[in-house]
C-alpha cells in the first residue's frame with residue numbers, strides 16, 4: 326500500500342471522515358506471546374460508532390478488548406488505539422470488565438470505586454480536585470446511583486455493581502469505551518438504561534466496542550458487528566453482516582437432535598443457544614429484529630449475583 330493510500334485508509338487526512346479511534350490490521354493476540362488466542366483481526370472504529378463483538382464462548386471477544394488495553398500482547402499485525410500503541414492510550418479508554426472480574430469484598434464505597442476511574446488522570450498519590458469530585462457525581466447520576474454513593478460496594482446488588490463499574494468507565498470522559506458483556510444479569514429496566522447511555526455516548530462522538538451474546542443488543546445499539554471465532558469471521562454494518570451464512574461459520578450449523586439446549590432459527594436455519602441470549606423468534610431474520618421493548622422498572626433489582634467473584 327502506498328503511503329497516500331495508507332493515510333486515506335486511516336481517515337487521517339482525506340475525505341472529511343473523522344480519524345478512526347482504533348486501527349487494527351491483521352492482528353494476532355497471544356497471552357504467552359506464542360500461542361494465538363485470536364488471529365487475523367482487521368477493523369476500524371470511528372467516533373460515534375458502536376461495534377458489537379459476537380461469537381461463542383472462547384471466541385476471543387474479551388481477548389480483543391484486553392488487547393486494545395495493552396493487556397494481551399499483539400504478536401502479529403498492527404494495532405493503533407487513539408493514534409498510539411495500546412498502553413499509552415489506556416488512560417483515554419473507559420473499560421467495563423465482565424462482572425466476574427470484580428471483587429465485591431474490596432472495602433470501598435461506590436463513590437470510591439467510581440473515583441478510581443479518575444486516578445489515571447489525577448495520579449494515585451494526589452488528592453482528588455473539585456473537578457474530579459464533580460465528575461464522579463455526574464457519572465453516578467448518569468447511571469442512576471446517586472442515592473447509593475456512600476454504600477459499601479459489596480453491599481450492592483449485582484446489577485447495581487455493574488452500573489457502578491460502568492460509571493467508573495465513563496467518569497474520565499473517555500473517547501473510546503470498551504464494555505465486556507455489560508448486560509449480563511441486568512433486568513429489563515437497567516438494560517434499557519444502559520442502551521440509552523450507549524446512545525448518548527455515540528451522539529457525543531464516543532466510540533464503543535461491546536462484547537455481547539445478545540443479537541438484540543447488537544441490532545438495537547450497534548452500528549457494526551464483528552463475528553469472531555478465534556479469528557475474524559466477518560465484520561461490517563450489523564444488518565448486512567449478520568447473515569445466516571456468516572452465523573453458520575461463526576457458531577457452526579447445529580442439528581436439531583439435542584433438545585436439552587436452547588435453540589433458535591435465523592432465516593431458515595437452526596442454531597443451538599450456547600450461552601447465547603436475546604435470540605430472534607423462529608422465522609425472523611436477525612437483521613429485522615426490532616430494538617428491545619422498554620418496560621417500566623420493576624421494583625428491586627433481581628440481578629444480584631450469587632456467583633463467587635475474584
Ligand SMILES: Nc1ncnc2c1ncn2[C@@H]1O[C@H](COP(=O)(O)OP(=O)(O)OP(=O)(O)O)[C@@H](O)[C@H]1O
Nearest residue numbers: 356357362363380381382383384385386387388389
Ligand atoms: N488469561 C489467559 N491466558 C491464556 N489464555 C487465555 C486467557 N484468557 C483467555 N484465554 C484463551 O483465549 C481464548 C479466547 O478467550 P476469551 O476469553 O477472549 O473468549 P470470549 O469470546 O470472551 O469467551 P466468553 O464468551 O466465554 O467470555 C480462549 O481459548 C481462552 O482459553
